[in-house]
Amino acid sequence: MPLRHLKTLRDRLQTPRTNATSTPVTFTDAHPHFEVIALGVRSGVADGNLSSYLIRPLGTNEAVLCDAGTLGHGLKRAEAVGALNDIPIMPNSTLSRAGHVLKQTIRAYLISHAHLDHVAGLVLTSPEDTPKPLYALSQTNAILAENLFNNRVWGAMGDKGPKPRIGKYTYHNMEPGQSHTLQDTTMNITAWPLSHASTTSTAFLIQQKGSAILYFGDTQADQPDGPQNLHNLWEAVAPLVQNNTLNTIIIGVTYPDTHPDDALCGQLRPKDLLTSLRELGHICGGRHHIRGLRVIISHVKETFHDGECPTRQIYRDLQDGNDIGVHFLMAEQSARYLV
Ligand SMILES: [Zn+2]
Structure with missing residues (x-):
């Protein structure tokens, strides 16, 4: 390869994709209540960018992290683009801002x-973390304690499972549909089970001072002969949609519409999500109730295939079928959503 080409290639490789002077992508509502920082947004071979959303009521130094596919890397990347700059921290040590957010802000x-x-x-990230509660349905906590933080795959970081235990994380089993106060915060959370291939996944409703945001873990569409988990969840949150307490949802759409029915692995395509959202509109008493509902799309599968960017393809599929006036946003890593 000629030297000048090598130099160009080297320059390109060394050019940081982000730097301290760039500004984060920010979506801002007219009257925001929560700050959402996307630490990771994809699935598949995107290690370094996997589902992880920091949610903070504005004006507070308290946040929850919904899933943690990517954590340390996601915080460092968010810090590099300035996405953590609005979080009040007490810089009393040599810790980076990302370190403060991990240890102080994420509760x-x-x-x-x-x-x-x-x-x-x-x-x-657990060895660098401070002690924290870990909220999940009992099935999920049991798997984490027995099969992950079990002294074999990783140290026993939790307060349940095989001994000896480090006990840094306290497992809190959530009762489906029951509101729990998050300890040391002003937030309430409620969990609902979701069907996801052979496991149970969870949706979390986070509420603070009359505002709410709904985060979905992986979910499949309700099947006629299976549990109606999405339907049941929509019925539970419909009153909050009707009175505009809940106007933002984060949910995964993993594959484009062309993906075959028998290879969904418990995930959604755009047409599956649109069908389910139409059902929400019906439960709310009319589609006008969900017009303008903000739906942040997560968990797009990254593969090694060339061809059209799956994020663009899924966005187009969603917009083509969007006869309900929903506002779709494709989640971007390190972006901020003031909602
Ligand atoms: Zn999954």
Whole structure:
């Protein structure tokens, strides 16, 4: 290769994709209540960018992390683009801002299910972490305690499972549909089970001072002969949609519409999500109730295939079928959403 080409290639490789002077992508509502920082947004071979959303009521120094597929890397990347700059921290040590956010701001983990693309960052960051509660359905906590933080795959970081235990994380089993106050915060959370291939996943409703945001772990569409988990969840949150307490949802759409029915692995395509959202509109008493509902799309599968960017393809599929006036946003790593 000629020298000048090598130099160009080297320059390109060395050019940071982000730097301290760039500004984060920010979506801002007219009257925001929560700050959402996307620490990781994809699935598949995107290690370093897997589902992980920091949610903070504005004006507070308290946040929860919904799933933790990517954590340490996601915080460092968010810090590099300035996405953590609005979080009030007390810089009293040599810790980076990302380190302060990890140790001071994130008060709890909400783990939807134990698949590695939702917990890998939690595992790898745990030695640097401070003690925290870990909220999940009992099935998920049991898997984490017995099969992950078990002194074989990783140290026993939790307060349950095989001994000896490090006990840094306190497992809190959530009762489906029951509101729990998050300890040391002003937030309430409620969990609902979701069907996801052979495991149970979870949706978390986070509420603070009359506002709410709904985060979905991986979910499949309700099947006629199976549990109606999405339907039941929509019925539970419909009043909050109707009175505009809940106007933002984070949910995964993993594959484009062309993906075959028998290879969904418990995930959604755009047409599946649109069908389910139409059902929400019906339950709310009319589609006008969900017009303008903000739906942040997560968990797009990254593969090694060339061809059209799957994120663009899924966005187009969603917009082509969007006869309900929903506002779709494709989640981007290190972006901020003031909602
Ligand atoms: Zn999963």
